[in-house]
Amino acid sequence: MADIDDHMDFEFEEPFKFSPAITKKKKKVIGLDDLLADYYEEKSKVVERESKRAKYKKQRCDSDDDLDVQDARQAKKFHEQVDEFQKDMGQISSDDDTLSWGLQVFGKQETLPPVLLEIDSCELLQSFQNHELNSLVELETEKGETFLEGLLTNGWLLKLAFILGQVENSVATWTFNLMLYSSKDVLSRSACDFWCGILLHKYEANHSSIKLKWVPSHSELKRALEVYGFQLDSPFKLSSDVDMVPTDSDSPGPPHNIRYWIKFVSVCFQVRSRWQILSSPEAEDLTYVIVTLFLDRVMLGLSVVLYECLVAATSYFKDDEWQASCHQIAKTLALRLPTDVNCLRIVESISGVDVRSKHLRSAVAFQFLVRCFDAKVLDAEEILRLLISINVKDKNCDLFKMYIYLNLAENWLLFDLLLKDKPVIREMWGLCLRNCSCQITSTDLRSFASKVRCKATYLLQGTSSK
Amino acid sequence: MERRKRVKTEGGNQNNKNNNNNNYRYTGAGGGVGMEENTLAILDTSSSASFHHLLDDRLAFLEAVRSASLVPENATPPTKKMLEAVFQILKDEDSLNLIMASYQLLSELNKRHPRVCLPKKEKSEASSPSKVLYELIVVEEAWSPFGFSENDEFTSTSSGGSISPSDFHSLIEDIAKRSSERRCKTIETKSLRNMLLFQYLVNVLEGDLVPRIHAFKETLNWILLRECILSKILGSRKVSYKDLVKDCLSIMGDLSHDEPQFTHDQGTNGTFSVVLQKDCHAALELALPEVKKSACIALKKLLQMIMELDSSRNTADKSGLITRADGARLPAAEIILNELAYDSDLLFSFFLLFDEPVWKLKAIIQYFQKYIPKSSVRTRRSNGSSNDATFDGILKCLSNENSAKGIIKKMRPDVLQLLLAHAFQAFLSLSSKHSVEGASDCMQEVEGSSLKEICENIVSAFARLRKEDKQCTILPFSREALFMAATILSNEVTGACS
DSSP states (O other): OHHHHHHHHHHTTSTTOOOOOOOOSSOOSSOHHHHHHHHHHHHHHHHHHHHHHHHHHHHHHHHOSSOOHHHHHHHHHHHHHHHHHHHHHHHHHHHHHHHOOOOOOBOBOOOOOOOOOOGGGOHHHHTTTTOTTHHHHOOOGGGHHHHHHHHHHTTHHHHHHHHHOEEOHHHHHHHHHHHHHOSOHHHHHHHHHHHHHHHHOOOOTTSOOOEESOOOOHHHHHHHHHHHTBOOSSOOOTTSOSSOOOOOSSOBSOOTTHHHHHHHHHHHHHTTTTOOOOOHHHHHHHHHHHHHHTTOGGGGGGHHHHHHHHHHHHHHSOHHHHHHHHHHHHHHHHHHSOSSHHHHHHHHHSOOOSHHHHHHHHHHHHHHHHHHHTOSOOOHHHHHHHHHHOOTTSTTOOHHHHHHHHHHHHHHHHTOTTGGGOHHHHHHHHHHHHHHHHHSOTTOOSTTHHHHHHHHHHHHHHHHHO | OOOOOBOOHHHHHHHHHHHHHHTHHHHOSOHHHHHHHHHHHHHHGGGGSOHHHHHHHHHHHHHHHHHHHTSSTTOOOOOHHHHHHHHHHHHHOOOHHHHHHHHHHHHHHHHHSOSEEOOOOOTGGGGSOHHHHTOOEEOTTSOOSBOOOTTSOOOSSOOTTOBOHHHHHHHHHHHHHHHHHTTTSOOOHHHHHHHHHHHHHHHHHHHHHHHHHHHHHHHOOHHHHHTSHHHHHHHOTTSOHHHHHHHHHHHHHHHTSOOOOOOOOGGGGGGSOHHHHHHOHHHHHHHHHHHHHHHHHHHHHHHHHHHHHHHHHHHHHHTTOOOGGGOOOOOHHHHHHHHHTTOHHHHHHHHHHOOOHHHHHHHHHHHHHTTSOTTSOOOOOTTOOOGGGSHHHHHHHHHSHHHHHHHHHHSOHHHHHHHHHHHHHHHHHHHHHHHHHOGGGOOTTTTTOOHHHHHHHHHHHHHHHHHHOTTOOOOHHHHHHHHHHHHHHHHHHHHHHO
């Protein structure tokens, strides 16, 4: 830091004179990005330097007792400048804050309900009590639950279910609850493996699948979410702050069981033809939940699991349902979540690798755009016309919003295979991009000006090269 | 059989791109090169920017690579430089966001643009001779996270951020060290990152080996396998192969232990960098068990691949394809079984994790064969394997008073019990799978014994154990096995009545 200060002092020798030293450091095929970035960097330095200088002068002026009128005027001018620069700086530094996504998807977690096995109604254990072999196994009723836990964690229980071809009620509910509510990781993990194994198991054609005396349903899954503290079932309230809330206070959700919740849901999506666990509206609802989970920074490390689950979710729907369901999911997301940087995170977390996820990504981006304009219109050209009509030269134009719009529109158009090649759309999109890249000058100091410009220029290259 | 190698059309493009690399100043905005320059420029500008800009730029870079090489249907793979940059991020970054994003990106790229693959089977082609189908496609120019030079000898120091065999081994050692350490200490990003890195590398090894094994089975072309990355790592003079396998085992033991829940330790916050505070260590807490589990699975995969390589080598040896140049190597299964013999805790957790039933049963039977008296009556089978090479044969030996006494004297009782129970478990998996996959996968070890017989023999084997050694306590795992056998038997009885 000291070095920079010295550097600044040296600069005082020549007040109000600087040259935007844009030098090409490296020869590049396309240097525009570098130029902009270099410029951007330069700009923030300049602002810093100027404001520092202004402060310095201000101090000097204040300390000077015999100010004449001219000096006073000058001082006033400096004050104004200081304010302006400080405003600029505030904007620049706030770029970072506004760009970091993150919602607290999980609020306060309820205490996990205790998981108990009804030993008396557990046939598996009861019938063994009088078995001749019990002299070797020495199984006592009181220790029945511990014994069954051993069977579960060591993988026996699943094999037994395959061989017997059924799972009795008490065992089914017990394992399901262990998966969702046990605080012991090994138990909930094994219970999850057990359930996924059962649901995914395929028998020969002449056999029916395993008989389950009890099958979990959507409401049990939702109930678990509630216990974990999930709070996005209604439109997001701004009162609970966008940024991370320090979580050192009482138990913040979710518990570790959320991993198994996600995995189980993922399997439910996959076994639609064998087990009707979810109806299609329920699947839409759970897909919505899965997407929102990407927004919580606490879930960052589970992104691989979430990603797989989202793939399973999109392939759940039948071809004739997909169109409507995709629309519904996108709409729910746009309605309930804020249209800030978080909606970009949402769009980017949908992979776009296969056809359906491309479709979903485009639909979600479109719905967010519609929501941004608060428009009743659902027509593509209408939206683009609105985008083009935004005057980026206007001082009051909110460039941060423009940045969001550009990103959303990019995703909407790029991932929609039909729209992408429509000549009208392409032309309008091109116009919109040119507006942003040409009308914002490289010396524009407004926050997000250079981000919008860079983005538009980058995208413009993409459209023109095709 | 002559060696078949064909360069994929995409590989050809790649080649062109690499050539272009040298004179890119001239080519201007030409396809791949322009992309490389543009995307790498995203990283380049950040040298003096703030921390947040660095983070943003790197994320933007990953997203740009993603949308260029994964999203379009006919996407081309990223260039070497781009892949190197992505790999560097996975190797060096501290931000959870970046680690996860780069890991995910690399794994997807690995799946989407494999370096080695078999040509895609067309339905109509399926009936044509297999020679066409098993022509292996190797994109020699494609980037690989493993670094080695032309003469098959890895470079001594890792150049360009790539992983040398000794780097790979030290990564495993590091995971082993940390997994045993961390139980009392705080959670660290580094161990999470290492485990993800390990998973990715194992996936790369798998992507390299599996198509080669397929091709080898069809063509018996040993060179295909000798050239695989895994065999180069194992054969490297820089790595002690035995230690590597042992380290794998020790991680397996450590990782599979159930850890106590992490507590929110306020004192540790000070050591966390700014990133981590942002990404919040609750995220790490949530992610670590998951990553550990997948690391265990990767470890299992690695060992299984080594064994697979061993058995292919065996086949090649029988056909006289192994030369002195291949060097000698102890089969991994032997090293593992030797290790397990002294540590019943490890034995237990190993077989619990190593649950692929065919391998598991094979390994256990191999172990037993060392202790079964050779004089026991052998009934020759058509394929020449002796009776004690089946699970049923072993159980019969144990039910027989004389041979059982011999085995019990030689083996530790706890090891004996655990092996029996684990073998029984593997048998159950096979017998329930059996009906699905048909006779093709039916292995000789299970052949000729029904579920009922095996259950009865398990019960009598344990009864014999008890009889021979009155002091011997039946371990929980064995109790569970017995419970299983008894329940299955009584079910068969009631099932028959109804």
